[in-house]
Amino acid sequence: MFSLSQRFQTVSNTAVTVGLFLAAFIIGTSWFQLVSNHAFDLSSSISNVTPKINVRTSRYYGSVNGKAKENAKVSFDLEADLTKLFNWNTKQVFTYLTAEYENVKHTRQNEVTFWDKIITSKDDAVLNLTDAQSKYHVWDVQEKLTGKDLKLKLHWNIQPWVGPLVYGETDGTFTLSIPEREKTEKKAKESESAESSSPN
Structure with a gap:
C-alpha cells in the first residue's frame, strides 16, 4: 500500500507534467498562428512628424x-493594423513609437520612446492617428538633441496568457532631422523682419 504522502507526490508530479505539456502546447500553437499569419511582417506608415524643442532646467527633464x-x-500621423498579433493566447499588445540615433562618438545607437499604447482587444488593434502628440519628453545624455537624425519606428510586444513575451517591430520607418535650434531661431527672426519691412 502506498502511503498518503506517496500518493500526494504521485498526483502532484502528474499534475505538473500535464500542466507543463499544456503550457508547451499553448505556446507552440500560438507561435505557429503568429508565423502563419505573417505577424512578424506587419507594416506601418509614419508621416507628418513635427518636432517641438524646449529647453528645461529641471532635473525631472x-x-x-x-x-x-x-x-x-x-x-505625428500613424497608420498600422496590428490585428494579426491577436490569437487565443494574446492577453494584450503593448505598442510603442521609438526613435533611434547615433551618439556623439558614432559608436552606438541610442533609443528613446515618444509614445506608447496598450491594446486589449482585437477591435482596437487598427491604429489610424492624425496629428497625435507624443506622450513623453525625451532628451539626450548630452545637452543637445538638435542636429541629430532620428529614425522613428513602431514596435510591438505581445503579452500572452501563457508563455514568454513576444517582441517585434513593423516594417516602415521615418527619418526626422532636427535642425539646430540656433538656425531655426535665426530663420524665424529673419522671416519676422521680412514681414515687418514689407509694404502693406
Missing part, C-alpha cells in the same frame, strides 16, 4: 545642477 537641457516632443 534631464537637467543636472540646473544646466539647460534640450527636450523634444513630436506630433
